[in-house]
Amino acid sequence: MQDIRKISFSDLVKFLENHNEPAFRAKQIYEWIWKKHVFSFDQMSNISKKLREHLQKHFYFNVTHVSQNLTSQDGTVKFIFRLYDGKKVEGVLIPTQKRITACISSQVGCSLDCSFCATGRMKLLRNLESSEIIDQVVHIQQKSLELYQRPITNIVFMGMGEPLLNYSNVIRAYVHLTDPKEMGLSTRRLTISTAGIAKGIKRLADDNIKAKLALSLHAPTDEKRIKIMSIHAQNNLKVLHEALQYYYSRMKQYVTYEYLLLKDFNDTLEDAKALVKWCRKIPCKVNLIEYNNTGTFTGSNPEQIKIFEQYLLQHDIPTSIRKSRGQDINAACGQLIIQDKSIILKE
Ligand code: SF4
Incomplete structure (x- = not known):
């Protein structure tokens, strides 16, 4: 069978x-x-x-079920999906006036341990199959139609796990999601977000994957980035720069840098200057993200976020502030973690 x-x-x-x-x-x-x-x-x-x-x-058929969903005051819905083998992952439906985004997971747990992220505390139990990735989209789509009478417009691989460490299944899912004979979503409505796997970034270019690419940068210097993302040891800024240049030379698509603003860590004008310098390297845009409390850091205050944004804009870096969504149900960026006895934490 x-x-x-x-x-x-x-x-x-x-x-x-x-x-x-x-x-x-x-x-x-x-x-x-x-x-x-x-x-x-x-x-x-x-x-x-x-x-x-x-x-x-x-x-x-290996069927994925919705084991629970929680709705935030702001309309965001968090899903806990139970997979065929009883393991669980989370996904999030994020409605705004302009778009409806499905944030989906690519792995059960994560092998990386970014210090600002709750998922990073979970052990990696396994990769998701491409069908399990798609099932999340299908369930989120149903909920979106039921609650908002609107279909999903965007899909982001920003849930649990590092998509480029489950490359084949993520790409298989991407092919099914974008094939006009199947789900038929526009390739540019999908975003693959990576903590910075340089080899995976090059592979996306080699395979001509037209989804948008987002890099979780979060710090503009090696000294700072290594303090919050251990993956940086093998994928430092020089290595990432080389991979991104390779990517841009083939794909001619800009890259989005995700930048979480942490108080007194990466939110000073000096950091903004270093970030501008980094952004000059290839065409890009920056999403400034409000830190959602996962117990490790303090987020920058709103005035500082504004000052940081203004500095980037004054230096012609397309920048937007990403408001935190679904914080009251622990569905916001960096907050996804299974809260039951099936969870296995890192030592
Ligand atoms: S931010 Fe992404 S890569 Fe880093 S620990 Fe969390 S899920 Fe893993």
């Missing part, structure tokens, strides 16, 4: 040929799976009963 959502289209065609079924059936089955998102062969109403029985004998 095999997970039907792990087999490729060409293997499905082969399977059908071996069962004397015409190749066009593969297209119909693929549509049920990746466009209509059914979780049972019985629902495939244009497939004969005989073929459905064959499929049932050889394949199964």
Whole structure:
């Protein structure tokens, strides 16, 4: 028996040929799976009963369930998803006037340990399958239609885990999400965010992945960044710069730098100057992020955030301030962590 959502289209065609079924059936089955998102062969109403029985004998579905959802005062909804093996991940629906964003996870836990992030306290238990990544989108989409009568407009890989350390599954999910014959989302509506895996950034360019790229920069110098992100030891600013230049030379797409503002750590004018210098290297924009309390730092005050933003804007760096959303339900940036006994924390 095999997970039907792990087999490729060409293997499905082969399977059908071996069962004397015409190749066009593969297209119909693929549509049920990746466009209509059914979780049972019985629902495939244009497939004969005989073929459905064959499929049932050889394949199964690994289904992702919503184990809980919590709604914030600001309309943000946090989902706790239970995977087929009982493990859990979180995802978030973030509605604004202009867009509806689904923030999704790529791993159960995380192997990295960025000190401002609650997920970083969890051990990495496993990578998510591409189907589990898509299931999060499908559930969030349903909720969005139910609550706001609007579909998702944007998807960001900014939930639990480092997407570029689960590269193949993330890219497989990206292909299903953007294929016009399946979910058909625009590639530029997807953002892959990385803590700074230089090799993964180059690979995105080599594979011509048109999703937007965001880099969690958070500090403009090696001395500071290493203090909050241990991944920086192998991916320092020189290494990242080289990877980003490679990326830009091939993709011609600007990069977004995510910059969390931490009081008296990275929010001074000196930091802003260093950040401007870094931003001159390749076309980019900066998102300044309000720190959501995860117990380790103090966020910069609103006046300081404004001063920092103004400095960047005066130096022609496109900059916006990202307001914290869903803080009251621990759904905001950096706050995702499973709060039950299934969680395994790092030592
Ligand atoms: S910020 Fe991202 S990469 Fe860093 S610990 Fe959190 S989930 Fe992992």
